[in-house]
Each structure stands twice: as structure tokens, then as C-alpha cells.
Amino acid sequence: MAERNIESVNKVREAVSQDLLGGRIDLLLGWEKGHYWWQSRPLFARSEEDLEKLAWDSFCAVNLSRYLLEELKDHDKIGVLVKGCDARAFNRLLQDNMVKRDQVILYGLPCPGMLDYNRLIEKAGGALLGITEENGRVILNIESGEQEAQRDDLLLDKCKDCRYPDPAVYDQLLFSPQGEKEGPERFKTVEELEEMSAEERFGYWEKELSRCLRCYACRQACPFCSCRECFVEQENPRWQGRAYQPSENFMFHLVRAYHGTGRCIDCGECERSCPVDIPLQELNRKLIKDINELYGDYEAGLDAEQEPPLLTYRPDDPAAFSEK
Amino acid sequence: MPRTGVFICHCGSNIAGTVDIDKTVEASRNFPGVVHADEYRYLCSEMGQDIITKAIKENDLDRVVVGTCSPRMHENTFRKAAAEAGLNPYLLEVANIREHCSWVHKDMEEATPKAIALLRAAAAKAALNEALEAPRLDVEKRALVIGGGIAGIQAALDIAEAGYVVDIVEKDPSIGGRMAQLEKTFPTLDCSACILTPKMVEAAQHPNINLLTYSEVDEVKGFVGQFDVKIKQKARYVDPVKCTGCGICWEKCPSKASSEFEMGLAKRKSIYVPFAQAVPMVPVIDRDSCLYFRKGRCQICEQECPPQAIDYEQQDEIIERRYGAIVVATGFDQLDPTIYGEYGYGQHPDILTGLEFERIFNASGPTGGKVVKLSDGKPPKKVVFIQCIGSRDKARGMNYCSKICCMYTAKQAILLKEKVPDAKSYVFYIDVRTGGKGYEEFQRRAAEEYDVAYMRGQVGKIFPEDDHLVVRGIDSLTNRNIEIKADMVVLAAATVARADAPEVGRLVGINSDSYHFFNEAHPKLKPVETHTAGIFIAGACQAPKDIPETVSQASAAAVKAIGLLSKEKLQGEACTAEVIQSECSGCLNCEAICPYTAITPVEIEERYKDGVLKRTVAEVNPALCQGCGSCAVTCRSGSINLKGFSNDQIMAEVDAICLQR
């Protein structure tokens, strides 16, 4: 079994139970364990009993902020456990006017990064019984004994180059901050793709996108996708056809990414949610990179007060096309 | 399915010469929804319009497509024709098969298929057109003039004379502007103050004019006919009603500050009027230098003021008013030549700008009208004028010509000779530009009768040596180096936009060129209009100008404003944005980007489970919306759309155009 880190779960539970049981919040959005030790799923806690199930381990990847969209219809005040990305997601929703700050209490969880089950399995090279963690290392319990690995090598893609593991907004910070990170390889794949010829790049994307099922998990998991009706479903005009043609694949994915311009918080939930592993985050990161280059550094979700780059302009802005 | 009629114009041979009309008509018949197609030699003629109206009635058409010249030309003509037949005019679409087709393509083989494609797109769009109604808007019969210089004064007087109330907002304590700072005006050499002050007084006394001096525009909302403006009237600390303008206060005031009016060449008191003929003759207290405000003691002015007009407790006041039209006449600044180190400006008291020199001539100026060097009080015997400081200087400054320098330099050289008969003037110039009535003659006089030496060339360095200034330059005609030992140097610094012009532009919603001069709507045909309806520009805020040009432009702007104010109602924009509130998620990104503050949040109620849920969505004020459609692009879910250029209309055009390759 994975080390449950009883101590930290207790600390989280302690922090929230007073508010939940004392009526300061009506609902707590947290995580509980799923069927497997490597799955932690959303928990909607309203009672002490619910809180018993609370989990805080290396598999709490699900971004909980998005649930506020629905749950705030039924609750006056909600507590949410937020990692760095969840907090940025909250700011995103705040900026999109989807939530009000005073409706929510944020319990900040500085995040060490979440582990990727597939990487663990790969590392184990066979049946994996469980893991224990200590000091940035992961010990894999495999049938033949134990195997040790660097934790950083086993992170989810979305966590690998996370720059802001600490919540940018919170009411209460439950652990000591991790500190801002470099994320040196954040744009590595983007840059590699940029190096390719247009033909190669098109081929790359055509192949990757060909797997798309149009399940819209990327959209549903995304904190910037908060439209009531997505362009995909609109009838007049019919922006997006339902066919699985390459042309329709590009339409959906380019527009999805474009709609995140200056809005994507780089949480990577889109990519994590994708059942066929399309590298969606690279499209988002391309836009982040370009916006930063063209219109100055902007990290969506870090500061809800800062105007998103597509909602403002400067008369002397540069352009990606000739202005002569 | 719509019932569309297509009408194609030959425009004599203008279209028919390059577009096969028969083929085009035939092709049009096969477009979806087209039930009638026809052609005519001149569709815009009475006869042509009749053909359309008749066909609409006879064939029960509910959409019309005309293949004609540019919609910018005759869209309205045809819309009226459609309206005559009882059709909503917005159900008509124009396919531009002249300017965008027959005139730019060489033969029928090229132009005909393209004309068909454009018509097909227009028909596809028309099928989705909806009947639209342009809102009828009220006009507030009051004008605002921003800037109380000669342009503003003239515009205000003209508007007031036509019977409309005008407010002049001037940020300085007195109206008068730059013209008040001038000594004499070219080419007639009449005294600037003598011709200006009567106008200032006339403006002050005009029953239809309100002067709001020492005031600034804080906010402009609304739209043509109904601009809601907030004006900040800065605290003067003097009650203008009580004040008699007797002058005792500024006489007695013990503290001094540099005089803005005198370009910093002289001091003024902390309580002051900027100049002797100021209108209104009500002083202001400059908080920054006033002893009372700085240190809490003094209060001499308060003690001395006979009518007890001093009021230290006065606060800035916000005046909110609605105006039908706005004239922007904010004037210009002079470039600070410090940036050009080689001229040594700021390093030596005898290196002056043109405007500073202007004050030296003035009887009420820093030298009492005596033309002397500021360094030693002696009259200058050799004065070097250098033209184009910052103007026509691609590398370092502005590309444009400041327009007035050649003339005022000639004027100053003449005046110098008159005041200091043994003085000698040298003018370094690039070109001498004297377009204007009597200008060339005036400049020739300076050169020929007043012994002004014009030298085509550039000055490379100015530095003091002993008791004079060494001016080193090159005569570009002879390519010789020149060195002049001058007593004084006058720099014709460029005429530049006011430092706060970008801010003013943003406030009132007009745009400017790269030098921050405000843009006219059309350089030839709409020289005083801006792209924002109801806002007009006059004077040097648009581009460098001399006084006569400024005054004529001001009157022109006034006429435009008067024309607007005289209307009972204005026709608003029909193609405005519209929110589908049930789909709107209320992110309000549209509100953030709307240039007209036409979008506001509104709370709606929706059924949810067994109860009702309140939520915020966007709402468009169609009177404010000008129909740019940027909101429709910002809205990711397409919940806000632009009537007349809706998402499905544009997509239908794309589809149709791509069908016909």
C-alpha cells in the first residue's frame, strides 16, 4: 500500500472539520481513495463520517475547483482543498465571474507533485503492490522485493514542470510552502515542435489528434472551459461537426486551445483526463509561451486582479505578422 | 427558405464590360432560396430602383441581393428602395462586383466567376438576415468644448451664436491658451493679445457659454447626442463669486514659484493669475508652493482679501453633465530640446526655444519687453535661429514638419531687428516653407529688408566660450564649416502633441496617430470629424497649425456640432450586439473589451430544481453599442452576437465563397 501519510491527512482533516462541523462551510471538496491505492477521487464531504474518508496523498490529481460551478448552486459556502493548480483554477473561475470569493474557503495545500501510475508500473517492470515515499524518493514494492526511484521521475506529466506548486490564493495554508520552481522543461516539447518543419508538425498533430474520441473530457475537466454552451454544441452556426474527420479534429482542438489563450492555468487536467493521451497541454503551452513572448509574462490564475492578456492591449503591442 | 431576389447592375459598361451579366444572372437563379433574378443597366437610377421595388412586390420577395458597386457607395440607396416596397431595409445585401471585381480584374473569364462567388456569398448571408430597427436617439442640445485656446474659444463662440449652450473646459486657470503667450502674429505683425483678449472676454460674457477653467474632463460615457461627461473642477481656493480680481492677494503673497505662462523664465506668486489679461480674472492658489498649504502658516491672502474670497477648505468638485456634441481643442506643446545635447539647451540661459523667445519680446514678459540676454541683461547682437529641432528628423524625432517655425522665426528675426537695430540674425534651415497668404512675402522681407542671413545647413554643436556661444555647423549648399560666435541661440523646437493627449484620447474615445495628434475621420473629406460620432477636433491637437488655420478648423468643427445639435433625433446603429442570456455564462469578458461601455452585467432568475437561481449575465445597451462586434469574438460560447454580421451569417459567407472556386 502507498504510505497514506496519516499525519498530513490528519492535519488536513483537523483544519477542515472544525469549519465543516461548525457550520462555517456547508460542503468540503476534497479527495478520498478510489478502488486502488493509486487512485484518489473527489470527495464531497458534509459530515464527520465523510471526513473519515479524506485522503491527501500523491494521487490527488483531480482539480477540485471546477466542481464549484455546480455545487455553488446548492450550497452557500464551500470549502475546497486546493493545490497550486487548483488555486489557480479558482482564480480563473473568479476572473470569469463564475464564483465569488466569499462563497468559498480555500485550504491551501503546497503540492509536491502527483505521481503517475503508468510511470510507476513502467519503473516496476511488473506487478506493483504499493509504494512508500520518503525524502523525494519512492520505494516501489514489487513481487521480488523493493525498488527505489527518484520521486521527480515518477511525476505526472502535468506536474513535471509545475512552476507554482503553492496555492496562489487561500484562506489557510496547511503546510509549509514548496516555493516557486523553475519548470525548466515546461516549453521543451513546444520548442521541439517549433523546430520541426510545417509538414512534420502537421503530420505530428494529425496523428495525435486522430485518436480524439470527442469525449470532451479535456473540456469538462478544464477550469477555463466554463461556458454554459460550448461552441461545439452550438447549432447556429454549426462551428463543429460531429464527424471524426481530421478537419473536425483540428477544429475542435485548435479552438479549445485558442479559447484558453491567456486563460489556461497550465494545470494539465485536459491532458491527464484524455483517455487516448493526446498531448493537449502542448497546444495550451504554445499559447502561454507566445503570449509571454509577445505581450509580457502572464501566468493565468496567479493573480485574479491582473487583466488577462486578451482583454487588454497596449497601443505599441508587437504583432506576429508584418505591420508595415 | 427565404424568397430571395437577385438584381445585377451593369453600371453601364463598368460592370458589364468585365462581368458576363447573363451568366451571372443565370448562376444566381440556382443559389439556394433565390426565386427571382434580374439585371439592369443602372440599378441605382430611379428606373433601376423601381425594378427592385416592383419585383419585391410581384414575387413576394423577403430578401434582396444587389450585385452593384461598393456597399459604401449605394447600400443606403438600395435599402431605401427595398423599404419602399415594404421590406425591412436590413434584409438587403450588397455584393460588391464593381470596386472589388469588375474594376480590378482584367477580363470576363476572371471577373465573372468571382462575381458569381460574391453574389452567392451575399445570397447566403441574406438568407440569414433579420429585420433590424435602428434606434432613434435623443440629442442633448448642449456642447462641450475641451480646451480654451483660440480653437476652443472660436468653436464655442460659433456654437453659442447658433443658440446652443456650450461649456468650455480649460485645465489652466485662464482661457487663452498658447496664443496668449505670443507677442505678435505673422505675417501681419498685429499684437496677439490685442486680437485674442476681446474674444476671450466675448466668450466669458456670452450668455450661452460657461467657462469651466482650472477644470479637466474626468470621464466621458455615452454616445453621440448623449455624452455623459464628468468634469473635475479643481479647487482654486478662491471663491469666484466673491473675488473681484483686485490683485491684492497676489501682490501680498510672500511665496513664489516658476511661472508656467512665462515658460519658467519668470516667477509668479503662489496665489496668481497666469497673466494680466486672464479670463476669468480669478486667481488660484498653487498648493505646491503656498506656505499655508505647505507649512500651515501665512494666510496673508486670506487676511488681505477685501471681499474675503479666499477659501482654503475648497474641494475639487465633480460636475456631471450631458452633451450632444464634443469639440476637442486641446492644443499643443513645444518639444523640450534638452534631449538634443548638442544644442546645449538648458545648459546656458541664452539658449532659448522659440516660445521662450516670444516671452522675451512681450512687454509683460520676464524682461518687461526688453530684448536682452538673460545671462547678463545686455541686448543680443548676434542671434542664431536653428530650425527643425525635432521636426523632420527621422532619426531622432518626428518625421513631420511643425509647420509654424519657419514663419515665426522670420517674425522673431524681424522683431529683433526692430528692437535691437544693430542685431544680426542667422537662420539655419533645412527648407524654408512659406505656404500661406502673405507668408512668402513676409519671409522675403525678413531676409532682404531685415538682413537675416538664411543658411541651409545643420548645426552640429553649440557651446559657450568666453561671453558668447559658439555655434558650429555646416552650410550644406557650399559644404563649408561655419562657426558663429553668437550672443543668443533660438531653437525652433518641434510642435508636439500635448503630453496628456493619449489620456484625453482614451477618455473621449478618439484615436490618434503615432505622434499622438488626434486623427480626423478622413484626411480630405472629414477633417474635423473623428471616428467617434459626435466628437470633433479643432486646432493643433490634430496637427501643427497656425492661427488662421486653427480658427477656420474651429469654426468648421462648430458647424458640424451645430448641425448635430440641430437634429431632433439621431438614427442609432441597427447592427448592434445582442446577448442570448440563457446561454451567457456571465464571464463578462465582453464588458471588459467593449470600447463603448455598452455592456453591463444584469442579474436574471432561472428555474433550478424546484426553485429559482439568480445569476449574472451580460446585457447590451443598443443605444451605446456601435456594432464593432469585438464582444462577439471575445465570447467563446457565441452567446453574444452581432446583428447584421452574426456568426452564422459570416460562416455562411465563408461556406458560400469556398463553394465557388
Add this chain to the structure above:
Amino acid sequence: MKKVIAREKLPELWKSLAAKGPLFLPIQEGPVVLFQPWQEGAEINLDAVNTAVSPKDVFLPREETYMQYRCSGKQLELIPAENIEPVTAFGVHPCDLKAVEMLDKVYIDQDPPDALYKKRRENTTVVGLSCSEPDPFCFCNEFGVDPADAPGADVMAHLKNGSVLLEARTDKGKALLEQAGDLLQDGSKETAEVKDVKTADFGLNLEGLPENLKERFEDPVWDELYKSCLGCGVCTYVCPTCYCFDVEDFGHEGEGQRFRCWDSCMYGHFTAMAGGHNPRAGRKERVRQRFMHKLQYYPEIFNEIACVGCGRCLRSCPVNLDIVQAIKALGGETVEQR
């Protein structure tokens, strides 16, 4: 008929099969394995137990054009445009094949039959593949699926050490093996090395569940269970027993085509009517529909639960709201205790 082929010879077999018509098999596509048509150079992965998406694509393509239209004036011409050719599906695991049989009940057995599906089904030769290792997500044992055998296969394949045993079960299967000719060797004496494949044991009690659920449409369980659902369609698209579809036109007023494509009951638009009314307006209704369909509605008509324990929803649901969660919640475990 039993035949044997050395594993390294398989590519040759595939190539020869593909020459006769489309050959679908598990292909490594970047990080995932998908059931896709064979192409020269494709990276076949027979060791992957479960493809990311089930092979139902072969029988019920995600997109299928069946009509073309041409309009001119008032004339409208409607032209059938099916394009169904004989195909081979190689490496279908027992759970997935069982799921196809469940689709058969809807698309073939239930009147009127769906001609497109039926034709595809008849035109497909299925090479089943027994499982030697379970995936951690597999739980087909719970549904009585034998990982070692897919009864409905035309040919049953068993991976052996270094070779593959192919056993023809039907005439179609025999024909397939015969076509392969010399590539295959006689395997009449070979036996499959049948392993006892133990899949995950969630301790589900399915006995009487469909009957029990009949009265539980309004059960409070639903008020909790749906909450974590994001409203995406992952579960339905990866699921081998989901079969909903949509019909859409593509084209303009002049001509175009009509196709059907996968759709998902998890989408709000799925049931939204033209006037705006939506009988399954919320996530709760949709989650209930999906699980009730699997566990009650389908069994009510066809007498078996519409789940084969392939584990795809356990693996792919971004928030782990899978059928096991649902069964457990409905079977009187976690949620009900609240």
C-alpha cells in the same frame, strides 16, 4: 482446425490478411494501444490486454456515412452510400467479444435489425485472443467471462511461448486459416497453455441487482453518486457495450451526405429537444441513465448486465467514477451507509 505460427512470423500473416481486406488489430499509437486498421510499419501490440478504446469500432464505426443527397431546385435525390467490405478483427479479447454479442442483441436480434451493423458483423472474421496476464483494471471474472476463451470467435488465438496457436471455430474461421496457407503450420496436436487468469476481485454481488434496481430510480444514492461526474463522455466511448449514436448531415443545399456517429448519453444535448425541454437535464439524470442502462434497463430486456468487466472506465474516468463505484454504491456499500 488448429494451426500454429511462430510469433516472429505474425507480421507476414497480418500482411497477407491485410492484402485481402481491412485488418483491425491492437496497434501501439504513441502512448496508447488502439484497435485500428493494419498498415505497413504499424506497431502491433498483442501483449496489451485492453486497448484504450474497445474494438466495437469495427462493428459500429465511430463514423459511418450511409446516404448521399443531391438537391437541385425542388428535386432531392437520396442515394444509399454504405461501404461495407469483409474485414478481419485480430486479437479481440474474450471480454470485448462478449460485449459485441451484447451489441448484437440490440442491433441484430431486436426488431428491426440494423442492416449496417448486421452486414459489418457478418462480414467480419473475428480472431479472438485469450488473455495470459490480467491488466490491473480487469475484472471480467466478476461477470463470468473466461479470459482464456472467447466462445464467439471465428478463430481463437492463444499466445504461447514463441508461437501462437490458432483454432478455427467456424467456417469463416477455417476459411481464414486456409487462406493463410503455408504461413501456418499444423497445430492439431498443440494445446493452449491455459492459465488461470485472476482479475481484480471487487467482491461484487450482482445476483438480483437488475431486479433490485427496478424500484430504485428515485433512490437517494443517485443524489450522491453523480456528484464527481464531470459530464464528459469518456466512459461511454471507451466502453465496449455502449452503443448510442447520433445522425448528422454534412454538406450544403446542393449536396452532401448523412452519417451516423457515436454519441454519449452523458452529454446534455443528447436528449435536449428542439423546443428546449430536456428530460435528462442534469448530470444526475445522465449518470443514472448510464448506470441504470447497464445494470437494469438492458438486463430487463436482454437478461444480462451490460458490463463485461473490461475495466476501461476504471482506467479512463478522470475522476474514477466507474461502474464498480456505481455497483458498490447500489449494492449497499459505501454510499448507502451515509
Add this chain to the structure above:
Amino acid sequence: MSSANVLMPQQATILDITEETPDIKTLRVVGKEGMPFDFMPGQCAMLSLPPVGEAIFSITSSPTCRECLEFSIKDVGNVSGALHGLVPGQQIGIRGPYGNGFPVEKMKGKDLLFIGGGIGLAPLRSLIGYCFAHREDYGQIDIVYGARSPADLIRKSEVKESWAEEPDTNVHLTVDAEFPDWDGNVGFVPTYVSELGFSPENKIAVTCGPPIMIKFVLQALDKLKFSPEQVITTLEMRMKCGVGKCGRCNLGPVYVCKDGPVFSLDQLNALPAEY
């Protein structure tokens, strides 16, 4: 032909279009060779108009009419809107018939009460026509029909003139509010049904109309002591296939397209109320 694709429409032509109300039109449709198919009252058909798409509509003409099929269509969406814009002679696609239809056999020998509201008369009209054609099989017929305003009543002349002339038949019209030139009853359909006070004895009530009307009609009938078996209604759902496969229109294990759209109230009560 069992191998035919059930989703494939056949070609049909619009004979004519009549405007019933501001948002309802009746289309008369004929197949390539006369009737596209045989059907029973209460059944539906898919009409298609590419590239707009397909939608399902109930057939409003009686099966005894052998000239054409009639559809009364309210403009609520893309397909219905496009159909409204058509002109006579336009060809469209049609497939069907779908659904179970009304239980005309079970209704034999009974008195019949038809309660319709607005466009809800469309399926009833097919059944009413059928009953008139087989007049001897059925007893007393009462027809209660209402709409928001006189202008919203469909098939007005037919209802008022032909139906009322039929033997043993009463037509009761009502509109929601007072209108000039309206001398009929004023009031909502359910209220009118209560006021008319029908006896449930040997009677079958068939109702169709907007959901809110049906809800209150059912209450009214319940008060009049109609048992659920005596009450029949039809449902509308989003449908794509019409043959119980595309997965949209189920109420529990029952598919409205195939097993409905006609249900007796007792059948409906046993199903999840997801409509």
C-alpha cells in the same frame, strides 16, 4: 427486405403547405408512388431535409386517407423551421412509420373522450379520423380542444364543421382568454374538462398537448374517476433512429420511439418519469 437500412429515408414530395397558426403549418406529403407506407393512428415518421437534418413528427392524417400523409408541424427548431420555409413540389426524405400507435382495438366499443391542446391535436386528429371512418366500432365521441387563442387552434374549419357534424359527436372548443369574435368557451382545457364533467363509464380518454396541460388534464380525469387504464396519452422525445437503438428516448427499458409514443396512464406510471 430485411437487409434494407432502416435509417435510409425514401423520397417524398410536398403536395401543399397550409398555415394553421402563426407558428404551425400543415404539410401534405406524398411518396414516390402514392403513400410512402401504411400506418396506424398515433404513429410517427422521420422527415428529413438535408443538410438541415431529420426530425420525428406524428402523422396527423388518418390512415383511411389514402392520398397522402399529413403533418402539422410547429416551428420550434432547425428542421421544423426549415420545413416551414418549403414550397409545394419540394422533395424531402421520409421514413417510418414508427411507434406503437393508439390501441384502436382495445378502444372498440368504448365511448371516447379526446382532449387536445394546441399542436397536441395533431396525433389525435389521426385517431379521430380513424374512429369516424370506423364509426360503428366506437360509441359516443367527445372532443375537447383548446389553445391559447382562436388563432392558435389548428384545423379550425374541420374541427368546427366536419367533426361536429359527425353522428354522436360533440366538439367542445375553448381558448385561454377572451378574444373578440370568440363566442366559444373561455378557460384552460383541464378546467373545461372538469366543468364538462365526463363520466368515466365505458369511456377511454385520449389526451395530447403541452406537458403542463397534460399534467392538469390527468388530475382532472382522476377527479372524474377515470382509472389510469382508461387514460391514454402520447409522449414526445428527442429521437434520432426511430427504432430503439440510438439511445435517447428511453423511459427505463422502454423506448418511446418503438414501444410508445402512446401509453396508457397505468403503463406510464410504472416507468421512470423521465419525459
Add this chain to the structure above:
Amino acid sequence: MSAALNETAAGWEPLIVSFCCNWCSYAGGDLAGTSRMSYPANVKVIRVPCSGRMNPLFVLRAFQRGADGVLVAGCHPGDCHYTSGNYQSRRRLSAFKRLVEFAGFEPERFEVRWISSSEGDKFAEEMTSMTEKIKALGPNRKMRDARWQSVTSKV
């Protein structure tokens, strides 16, 4: 005229869709016309009120439906009739242009230009040079919906 034929034959002609803002670029196009300048008929203009109206989805739709190049033209920065439309579109379309290039489109396929109402010559030049560049690149297959193509080939 068959598109399919067009593309295989040596005389393939590209289709360029240009979205022009009503106030500057469309008027610039009008001026090109009144000045009898010439540019290739491959360019077909769709009038939009402002470059700020330019939804990137329109561009993608044009590519889906067979456009070989798309050119958006608007007022020069500072000249927007609506004050800020082109400033907004500069940001949006810059990000979008980079995105489509990242997706594998050649940079020439999608362009943005500022053309004023007095720049009839520039309008003609840009339209000509766009056409020439696209001709050099050849037909665009990327994102083109093969189904639409089969449809258009029969028109």
C-alpha cells in the same frame, strides 16, 4: 468548374478569402477599384465591421472549406473606427497565427495586414503578393474537409 480538376491541372488557382474591416481595408479595396488597380481574382473579400469582429473560427472554417489562404485586413493601429478593435485583434490574431503555424500551417497561409482606406495601392499589392505566395506554396490540404471537397468538385 471542378475544383478537383483545377488542382491537378497545371493551371491550379488558389482560393484566398480575405476578411476586411468596413472602414479601412474594405474602403482601401474600393479605392483600389476606383483607381483601376489590378490584383488576382483569386481573392474574395468578406466584409466585417471591424478587424475586432474577426473570430479565428472563421479562418479555420475557411480552411476546412477549401481556402488556400486567409488574409485579415484592418485599420492601422490607432485608426480603428471603434477605437480599439484592431488593438484587440492584433493580440488575438497574433496568438492565433502562431497557433495555426504550430499546428503545421505554413506561415503564409494565414496573414494579417493593416490597410487604410487611402491605401488602395497597398490593398492591391497585398492581395497580389498573398496570391503569389500561396501559388508558390500550392494547394492547402491541411484541415481541408475531404468530404466538402468531394461536394464542391461537383458544383
